[in-house]
Amino acid sequence: MxxxxxxxxxxxxxxxxxxxxxxxxxxxxxxxxxxxxxxxxxxxxxxxxxxxxxxxxxxxxxxxxxxxxxxxxxxxxxxxxxxxxxxxxxxxxxxxxxxxxxxxxxxxxxxxxxxxxxxxxxxxxxxxxxxxxxxxxxxxxxxxxxxxxxxxxxxxxxxxxxxxxxxxxxxxxxxxxxxxxxxxxxxxxxxxxxxxxxxxxxxxxxxxxxxxxxxxxxxxxxxxxxxxxxxxxxxxxxxxxxxxxxxxxxxxxxxxxxxxxxxxxxxxxxxxxxxxxxxxxxxxxxxLTEPALAPLGRLLLIRLKSGPAAGMRIESLREFALFETVYRPEHVIRTLRELRSQGLIDSDGQALTRSSIVRATP
Ligand SMILES: C[S@@+](CC[C@H](N)C(=O)[O-])C[C@H]1O[C@@H](n2cnc3c(N)ncnc32)[C@H](O)[C@@H]1O
Missing domain, CATH: 3.40.50 (Rossmann fold)
Structure with a gap:
């Protein structure tokens, strides 16, 4: 045209x-x-x-x-x-x-x-x-x-x-x-x-x-x-x-x-x-300088709720972020920390690393 x-x-x-x-x-x-x-x-x-x-x-x-x-x-x-x-x-x-x-x-x-x-x-x-x-x-x-x-x-x-x-x-x-x-x-x-x-x-x-x-x-x-x-x-x-x-x-x-x-x-x-x-x-x-992580938090919660009851390894959530969202894998642990502080998820240990397991709280 x-x-x-x-x-x-x-x-x-x-x-x-x-x-x-x-x-x-x-x-x-x-x-x-x-x-x-x-x-x-x-x-x-x-x-x-x-x-x-x-x-x-x-x-x-x-x-x-x-x-x-x-x-x-x-x-x-x-x-x-x-x-x-x-x-x-x-x-x-x-x-x-x-x-x-x-x-x-x-x-x-x-x-x-x-x-x-x-x-x-x-x-x-x-x-x-x-x-x-x-x-x-x-x-x-x-x-x-x-x-x-x-x-x-x-x-x-x-x-x-x-x-x-x-x-x-x-x-x-x-x-x-x-x-x-x-x-x-x-x-x-x-x-x-x-x-x-x-x-x-x-x-x-x-x-x-x-x-x-x-x-x-x-x-x-x-x-x-x-x-x-x-x-x-x-x-x-x-x-x-x-x-x-x-x-x-x-x-x-x-x-x-x-x-x-x-x-x-x-x-x-x-x-x-x-x-x-x-x-x-x-x-x-x-x-300006800080990425808004709340949308990723919503997507991760949906993913965790539809995943196995025993929870999911953070590494697989990093892969999910890479392939299924616009976020980078590096954004995942920060976002999970925030979700945990809000009581929306819990984890198998205090430290959150790639091998940690997290699950949505009931
Ligand atoms: C959005 S501009 C491209 C801008 C350019 N890619 C840039 O970033 O500098 C769209 C261009 O598509 C051309 N154009 C529109 N319809 C076309 C068509 N069917 N085939 C080829 N060119 C078309 C227009 O002349 C216009 O130059």
Whole structure:
């Protein structure tokens, strides 16, 4: 959908926070794949909704952030890095090419070790075919699918990415287009959810919050069905309450850990908090410096109450936090200490360590 207004546009606060997370993740992703003991022969970084590479005020867009992370972090000069950028707005494509030229006046890698393609067209028409042409499949691909929130991407592409070696997706989804236009949206919208129309049941839900949760749950399930074993999904919320839902899909525990570290390290200057869409009280997860652990406490209590009566080892609750929540394993013991001081759980000894057993009090 071509841009209505001027190009470039203002950077929203949650976009600043999103870029900070991308930057931190890419500074980990490129070296893990390229500078390890056994570097991959090639890796592809691909964006289906690249934008113009710049915002009002000169802030860099995601394509520039990605190339800069490669330049700053990777020492391996022999593997091939393929970078692909698609956008259906001619002004964005023109400006993105200009941005690459002006921000990287000297080619950062040789033509044999860096292929870069900037293409005009829709993500559906161009992204998958360009990945074919660049012979990207069979080696890792990170696909960033950052649309205006409507995710016009084929389910087939998601499945192919999930099946491909060490490949991951970062997707932004806005719930508003689906909630507002459900009755007008045709089969294209079902395709976003892998052809499953269950998302349309939102019309029967009583509140805006319930509708939002329903869409997010349906989308999470779509990515799981497509084949991504691990998902990290959260909403970035700025000071005006505007939210952006970000989903990361991977098949590697390390990828999940690194993305989680990147999200928790996001610079607080953006004034943006994040929220676990699974928390029924929709509480933001950090205020300036301290993470709010109450939502994790609620999730751990639910887990303990549905687990064995004899209780659960803290190590398994740390795994639960890593795989099933937006929290890090490091948050678990602090949270359990607080639950115990409130009398909501008890433990097999005074010290709480990874091997301790805790149970919900009756
Ligand atoms: C949210 S912006 C991308 C911002 C960019 N990823 C960044 O962070 O700097 C969305 C972009 O998607 C483009 N776009 C919208 N619909 C599209 C489609 N179906 N296919 C390709 N590009 C599309 C718009 O022109 C716009 O540049």
């Amino acid at each position: 071509p841009v209505d207004g001027p190009v470039p546009w203002e950077r929203a606060d949650h976009t600043g926070a999103k870029h900070d997370i991308y930057r931190r993740y890419l500074k980990r992703w490129f070296p893990i794949l390229l500078d390890g003991a056994k570097p991959y022969r090639s890796v592809t970084y691909a964006e289906g909704f690249a934008g113009p590479g710049i915002y009002v005020g000169g802030h860099p867009g995601s394509p520039i952030i990605a190339l800069q992370a490669l330049v700053d972090e990777v020492t391996n000069t022999s593997s091939l890095v393929k970078m692909l950028f698609v956008d259906d707005e001619p002004r964005c494509i023109k400006m993105l090419n200009e941005q690459f030229r002006s921000r990287f006046p000297v080619r950062p890698r040789t033509p044999d070790t860096l292929w870069s393609k900037v293409t005009l067209g829709t993500c559906i028409e161009k992204l998958e075919s360009a990945l074919d042409e660049m012979d990207s499949w069979g080696q890792p691909i990170l696909a960033v699918l950052d649309s205006w929130g409507n995710v016009p991407v084929t389910y087939r592409l998601l499945k192919r990415l999930a099946d491909n070696l060490s490949s991951e997706v970062i997707i932004t989804l806005g719930t508003q287009p689906f909630i507002r236009f459900v009755s007008k949206m045709g089969s294209d919208a079902d395709e976003v959810f892998g052809g499953d129309p269950t998302w349309r049941a939102l019309s029967d839900l009583p509140s805006g919050a319930a509708k939002r949760q329903h869409i997010l749950t349906c989308y999470r399930q779509t990515l799981q069905r497509a084949g991504f074993k691990f998902l990290l999904d959260f909403e970035l919320i700025d000071t005006r309450g505007e939210s952006l839902y970000l989903v990361f899909g991977t098949n590697h525990r390390r990828g999940l850990e690194k993305m989680k570290d990147s999200a928790w390290e996001v610079d607080r200057v953006y004034g943006v908090g994040f929220r676990d869409p699974r928390d029924e009280q929709a509480e933001a997860l950090f205020e």
